[in-house]
Amino acid sequence: MSARNAGAVDKRRVILDAAIRVFAREGFYSCRVSDIANEAGVAYGLVYHYFRSKDEVLDTLFTERWTLLLEAIAEVDRRDPPIREKLDAIASFIVDSYQNDPDLMKVIIVEVTRAANTFGRAHLPEISQAYDGIAAIIRKAQEEGAFRTDISPEFATLCFYGAIEQLLTAWIFEAIPATPDDFAQAKQMVVETVCGGLEVRA
Amino acid sequence: MSARNAGAVDKRRVILDAAIRVFAREGFYSCRVSDIANEAGVAYGLVYHYFRSKDEVLDTLFTERWTLLLEAIAEVDRRDPPIREKLDAIASFIVDSYQNDPDLMKVIIVEVTRAANTFGRAHLPEISQAYDGIAAIIRKAQEEGAFRTDISPEFATLCFYGAIEQLLTAWIFEAIPATPDDFAQAKQMVVETVCGGLEVRA
């Protein structure tokens, strides 16, 4: 890609990684593009060499990661394990993502999936796609008789995804502890609670 | 209060109501203070006569409404009906608030409770107070043997509140229908799902 830096770092990547830290620390609106450039150790203008605008930096970060989530959901559905394992795999993917890169997940949740006027609206199709994927999985569980049918799949999805996002929010706000143990317990408890409420009673 | 307008409207209130609409429509950061003044049909400077800053307008809106939520939670706990009714009352209060004034609830959720860098951090004590209230209610249900004890009250609260907030978010994004029937069903289904997952199995 770069002739000048054959073995050197990809500056575009460096800028994106710096942007994650800056957006997480100061918020998208509060930070300045020069903050990103400084954090990346790069000249101001280079940000505009690689990205058309400040917005495009955030769009890129979101799309990169959300694509992985959509793939994870599709993969789970393809392997077709028992419903509990499916939901566990999805919850784990999201929680693990946070554990591995809390700053990035913070940015995605705070600045995109919950930003109803700006980026959230813009990325609504991709966000909805994730909901639809989860809803399809739940619908199948209902058809197979594992889940009760008096709660719509779309609604069950909102409960499931909402619980996970609230969990991440609590970590983001540092309102609950975040040791590796807490992460492990949390996944298990979300699945336990939601599946518990959706399963057909014996 | 006003000597000049003895029988006239309270301009402070007019400004707050206009701010709700403007914040909901354009977002706190994107809108200008002049938008609020125009919407209120009031001179620009009057906003600064009643409020020290743009921030203070949002702070006021949030605190006004959140106080009502905290009172509702306390009241439910005081009356001490069965646990299902308690959670139903809380879910109903929030969903009804949205139904009655969607713009205000949109602003509170999008701009405050989910704004981890700005207003959310600032109002964390009040937000946490609501969580604590709900957690206390769930803890009592556990002590009385109605709820299973292997899921912590704090965690159960996150699931419950997270599901509700995700529901509102879906309405805010216009991702799900919002007829009076949908509101009624929604409350019922949140309580059903979460209680279902938390109750002790027969």
Add this chain to the structure above:
DNA sequence: TTCCTGACTGATTGGTGAGTCAATCAGGGC
């Protein structure tokens, strides 16, 4: 009638920060 208070006005200011652009520099092909 005069003065005082406080609601109300809107032009102005001052700071800020996104995006531009002209210039520099390094490497590769000829």
Add this chain to the structure above:
DNA sequence: GCCCTGATTGACTCACCAATCAGTCAGGAA
């Protein structure tokens, strides 16, 4: 050696907007 391409730089521009402030106006008190 020379040109071309594209990465890289950072000073500058320009629009925007929060906050200020000097003033107007209305009603009540004295």
